[in-house]
Amino acid sequence: MPPPVSIIIVSWNALPLLQRCLPSVVATRYEPLEIILADNASTDGSAAWVHRTFPSVKIVRHPENWAFCRGNNAALPHASGEYVVLLNNDVEVPPDWLAPLVAAMEADPSVGAAQPKLLQYDRRDHFEYAGGAGGYLDRFGYPFTRGRVFFSLEKDEGQYDDERDVFWATGAALLLRRRALDAVGLLDERFFMHMEEIDLCWRLWRQGWRVRIVPRSVVYHIGGGSLPRSDTRKAYYNFRNNLLLLYKNLPPRAWRRIFPRRALLDALAAARALLAGRPAEAAAIARAYRDAHRMKDAYRDARPERCRTGPYYRGSIVLDYFLRGRRRFRDLPPACFFHPDEAAPPLRPPPAPHEG
Template identity: 30%
Template sequence: MLNDRGKEVQDLREAMQPQVEGSAGDQQPGATLSVILVSFNTRELTLSCLGHLYSLELPSRTEVWLVDNGSQDNSAHHVREAFPNVSLICNEQNLGFSRAVNMALKRCSGRFALLLNTDCFPEPSAVAELLRVMESRPSVGIAAGSLLHSNGRPQNSFGRAPTLGTELLPKALLEVLLPSRFPSKRRPPSVPMEVESVVGAFLMVRRKAWEEVGLLDEGYFFFLEETDWCVRMRKGRWSVLHVPQARAVHLQGGSAAAQGAAARIEFYRSRYRFFRLHRGELAAATLKGGLILKGFCNLVFSGLMGVLPLPWTSKWRDRNRIHREILIWHLKGCPQGWGLERG
C-alpha cells in the first residue's frame, strides 16, 4: 500500500502524462506512413491542414497523429469532432516541438514518418513523391520537399549546416559568389540532391534511421531541431535529400511567427546549442560575440531609419524594438525565462 505522500506523487505523475486518443484501428500496426503534426494555438490552420492532408495521394495504410501542446483555443476538441480518425496526444502545457514530435514517434507504427507543419499544404502528389524516393533509395534517412510561398516563390528549403561563416557573414553573398559550396533557393536543383540540412516543415524520415540515430534532441525547444537531426543522420552514414518535385505551400503563419522578439530569442538560443554540440565551445563563444556585435550595429541602424520621415518608418521602429530586446537578453546573460512560451 502507498502512504499518503506516495499516493500524491503517483497522482501527480499520472496527471502529467499526456492524453492519448484514437482507436486501435486508427493506430495501424505496420502502417506504411505515419503523419505527425504539432499544434499550439493554431486551431484554424490545423483544421485546414488536416482537411487538405486527407485530399492527398496517401498510402492505403496511413495513420495521422496530432500532438496538441496545451492549446488554449480548443484545438483538440475541434479536431476530435471533425477528424475522429486522427490519433490525438493532448499535453497539458507547451512542451516544445521536439518533445511533442518524439511522443508521436514513440507511439506510431509507420515504416516512415512525415513531419508536417500545420501551416504547410503539400501538392496532391508531393507526399507520394517523397515516399517513392525514400523507398527507392534505402540509404536515405531524411527526405524533404520544396517549400513555396503562396504566390509560388521558393522559400529556403535546404542548405549548409550552420558554421561561423554562414552565421557571421552575409549568407546571401556567399550563396551568390559560391553557389556550389552554399546551395540555396537561388539556384534550385531539378532532381533530388544530397544536402547537409533541410527545413523540417515537410520532412519524411525512415524508421530504421531514427531508431539508429535517435529521436529529435529535446534540448531544442523550437528551431534547429531538424538541422541537428540532419547532422546526426549524416554522421550515422544516412543521406539527407532535398526532393524538388515534392512541393508544398508553406504559409509561415504558425504559432512562432507571431511571437516577434520571443521567437528570435529562441532561434538564437537554438543556434548556441547547435554550435556547442557540433562546433565546440570556442566556436559557440565566437558566434555569440559576433552576433552581439552585429546586433548592436543593427540596433543603431534601425534606430536611425526609424526617425526618418519615410513610408516604412514604423517597420524600422518594430525592427529596432526587436533588436533592442535581443541585445538586452544577451547583456543579461541569455536567461532561460526569455523566448517562446513554455509550459
C-alpha cells in the same frame, strides 16, 4: 505494397490553421497512411473539431503546451509507420506530395531524412523562408537554403529542381526513416523550438545517414505559426540554439577555432539591431549568449572527437550577403561548397563544421 507512413502534426490553439490546412493532409493520396494530431493542451476546441470532422485522424492529447520538440517526441511512440513525417499545422499539401518523398527514400537505404520543396502559401511561385529547396550551413554555422538567403526569398523558376544531398531538411515538412531516427535519437528537447531539425540532420550525417531534397514533391507553408518574425523570442531561440548546435556537434578544437569569429559576427548583428532601432532584438542576442553558455555543460561529455557532416558552404554567408551583395543561393561561388563524398577537401580548408 508501399511502406506505411505516419504523419505527426503538433498544434496548440491553432483551429483556423487546422481548418485551412488539415483537409489537404487528409486528402493525401497514399496508403497505408496514419495521421496523428499531437494536441498541446489546446483550449480553442481544435482537438474536438478534428475529432468531429476527421474521425480517422488519431489524436494524442498532451497535458500542457510542449511546443515543437517535446510535442513531436511524445507523439512518436503512437506512430506505427516505417516512415514518419513531421508536418507543421500551417502546411497545405497537394494530393500527390508524399509518394515522391517515400520513393526517394526507398530507392536509397542510406537516406535518413528528406524534405519537399517549400513554397509560400500566399505567393506560390516564391520559395518559403523555413526550408526553400534544402538547407546548408556556412563555415560559421549560419543556416540558409536554396531559395532563401537571410530575408531574400527567390522566385521559383525551376532553378533548384535537382534532387540532391543537403546539410539539413526543414522541420516544417520532414520525412524521417524510423530506423534512422531510432539510431540517432529524437529531437533535442532542450532546444524547445528552432534549429532542432538542423541538429537532428547533423546527427544523421554524423552516423552515416544522408539528407535529401526531393523537389518533385511541393508543399505550401504559411509560416510564422509558432513565433512571428517580429517576436524577439525568435531571435533569442535562433541565436541560442545555433550556438548550442555548434558546441554540441563540433569537435572541441573546431569549436575553439570558430567561436571567436562567430561571436564577432553576432556582436555586429546586435549592433545592427541597435542602429536600426530594435534594442529588444539586441538584448535577445545577449540573453542567447548568456543562456547558451549556461546550457553547454549538458553536452560536454557527448561532443565528438571527429565529426562527419553534410554538404556545407566554406564561405561566410554573412559577408557574402551584406558586403558582397550575393542575395541568391545561385550567386554563391560553387567552388565554396563542400560535399563529404568529395575525394579530398582542399589542403588547407577554412574552419568548418566537419573539422576535427
